[in-house]
Amino acid sequence: MLIKIGELATRTGATVETIRYYEKEKLLPEPARSQGNYRLYREAHIERLQFILHCRTLDMTLDEVRTLLQYWDKPEENCDEVNVLLDEHIEAVKIRMEESAQLKQHLLVLRQKCASAAPAKSCGILNALADNSCHHS
Known part of the structure; x- marks a missing residue:
């Protein structure tokens, strides 16, 4: 069964632009072409694109x-490296979560600088944003 790029997009929820980008990045193999030069995708493209989208x-x-x-392309190989990659990814997510918590705290402190409506020139939030000395890393 061969399908065109629009059908591949519909079946996977990806955009046509995303599919073309993944081809350009060599994540998806080059599809066959019809006589009219339309891309023609196989079932393997659908499975691979779904795998990529899930990872993303x-x-x-x-x-x-x-x-x-x-x-994934060499199912007989040992997957120890996959475990290492996932452990590293988990650590990166943990760090981003900590950074997000710090960002949230900074925003909460900033929000407290303006308790009620006031002219913009006296807005505590705007003034604090303009004052670089109040930024906490």
Whole structure:
């Protein structure tokens, strides 16, 4: 069964632009072409694109996805590196969560600088944002 790019997009929830981008990045193999030069995709393209999209929903980088695809393409190989990659990704997510918590705290402190409506020139939030000395890293 061969399908065109629009059908692949519909079946996977990806955009046509995303599919073309993943082809350009060599994450998806080059599809066959029709006589009218339309891209023609196979079932393997659907499965691979769904794999890529699932990885991306887990906030994995294209390089991480590329590495995982190398193992997916060689199912007989040992998957120790996959475990290492996922452990590193989990650690990166943990760090981002901590950074987000700090950001939230900074925003809460900033929000307290203006308790009620006031002219913009006396807005505590705007004045604090303009004052670089109040920024906490």
